[in-house]
Amino acid sequence: MTSTIDETHNPDLQSWVGSANGHIDFPIQNLPLGVFSVGSKGPHIGVAIGDSVLDLHGVANAGLLDSHWTLALSLGCLNAWFAHGPDDSASLRRRLSELLSQESNRAKVEPHLVGRERVTMHLPCTIGDYTDFYVGIHHATNVGKQFRPDNPLLPNYKYVPIGYHGRASSVRVSGHQVVRPKGQRKPPDADVPDYGPSRRLDYELELGIFIGRGNELGSPIPIGDAGGHIAGYCLLNDWSARDLQAWEYQPLGPFLAKNFLTSISPWVVSPEALAPFRRAMPLRPEGDPDPLPYLWDECDQQAGGLGIGLEVSLQTSAMRDAGMAPHQLSKGEAAAAMYWSAAQIVAHHSSNGCNLQPGDLIGTGTLSTSSRDGLGSLLEISQGGKAPIELPSGEQRSFLEDGDELILAARCEAEGAVTIGFGSCTGKVVPAN
Structure with missing residues (x-):
């Protein structure tokens, strides 16, 4: 099984997160997941977008994501999310691409952005083996x-x-x-x-x-x-x-x-x-x-x-x-x-x-x-x-x-x-x- 190229890979796609456009690692075409904290808050699952991190715990609890993803994305590690499999992974990617590219979503999503310079990164998963x-x-x-x-x-x-x-x-x-x-x-x-x-x-x-x-x-x-x-x-x-x-x-x-x-x-x-x-x-x-x-x-x-x-x-x-x-x-x-x-x-x-x-x-x-x-x-x-x-x-x-x-x-x-x-x-x- 190999992933297909779709609208999320469009080289013309831009984000309203200005630092993402032309970013050397984390443009909107990437959207990698990780686990971060800010001070005593967290750890939360986040996505790297430009020089920021989008807090998926906050986005999920705000009702901006599919409800059957909320529990897995509200935890402090990615194990439960990874168990959802490739179909949900692809669907989450498409939804995040929409949220971060369409200006109409900005007011709802922007409060959940954190500057990457403020975060402490953690192991993405509890690694059993x-x-x-x-x-x-x-x-x-x-x-x-x-x-x-x-x-x-x-x-x-x-x-x-x-x-x-x-x-x-x-x-x-x-x-x-x-x-x-x-x-x-x-x-x-x-x-x-x-x-x-x-x-x-x-x-x-x-x-x-x-x-x-x-x-x-x-x-x-x-x-x-x-x-x-x-x-x-x-x-x-x-x-x-x-x-x-x-x-x-x-x-x-x-x-x-x-x-x-x-x-x-x-x-x-x-x-x-x-x-x-x-x-x-x-x-x-x-x-x-x-x-x-x-x-x-x-x-x-x-x-x-x-x-x-x-x-x-x-x-x-x-x-x-x-x-x-x-x-x-x-x-x-x-x-x-x-x-x-x-x-x-x-x-x-x-x-x-x-x-x-x-x-x-x-x-x-x-x-x-x-x-x-x-x-x-x-x-x-x-x-x-x-x-x-x-x-x-x-x-x-x-x-x-x-x-x-x-x-x-x-x-x-x-x-x-x-x-x-x-x-x-x-x-x-x-x-x-």
Whole structure:
């Protein structure tokens, strides 16, 4: 299932909220949902429009929305709303587009607008489960080459979307500080491990996928229906302690190297908003196996790719003190990085009967492109620390130092469509406790 382009995507559509017109991230063609508070009021569900947030709690209680949406939109998280599914999501988008574009609605709606500079953003959902996948084939290849130069991808990679269960309790919204994790570290030349702060702290550029309607335990989601179970997308940074990871990951995979923090951007961009930016999935190289039937859907192959431009920037303490702008580390596109589509991820996750639930979070895995300017982690950029990068401040980085701030950003551009964005996902490293 893919969303269709309708009147809400009209590039000529303007809002009476002046800051929305030409806004780099949140024009009226976007309308992402999030959860915010103002002082002691809230949390409430809101929609980003230009430099403002529209309080859907207030709008719903004022009788401006369908009455059967009121309860879900009056809560302090999006789980219940996500359970409404794609038809209600599309209907709400059309109604919000009307309310924010037609001048006749202004007097009724404007009292429920709040300046974004006044709000505190919260996690969009109560996240019951978090799973991180590994669908970025260029990242998997680059990392594999560091350990297995002649055979970087393990035999199962092109048959099965690889993933692991992460830690839902340590998912935090953008801006939360990154406390340098401690753990066991064993350098290659050491006889035994020691314990202390990670010396090889890294980031991973990913997209987050929120589950909308779930499925019953024991009832897999068919690939042709999987898109209808996705409520929206966000940016995700899977902070990673590479030295802890190298020592602990065998035989059961990531553990303390990953579960200390995962950062996500606060606004959830809907599948409907992304309709103009869909792409065909990249053709698989000659000789690659076809996906097994439960992972194959022709419509998904034609429109399951995500035309989302991704950027990562770094600002050190010295750069901030000198008034220097963040330095761009990478720039690429999600569609070019993903070997498996979002629908294939969801279908595979449920294929054994696992029950997904509204508000569950799925990470794509690191999204690196095939070119060096589109790499999604310092592990790749610095070639495992062997090739430190030079920053405009004269500093070098192989991995993150205390005081470093990472900024992830994403925007969608296409001919004949208004550009929309995700906002940013940030985190600043502070010393270990």
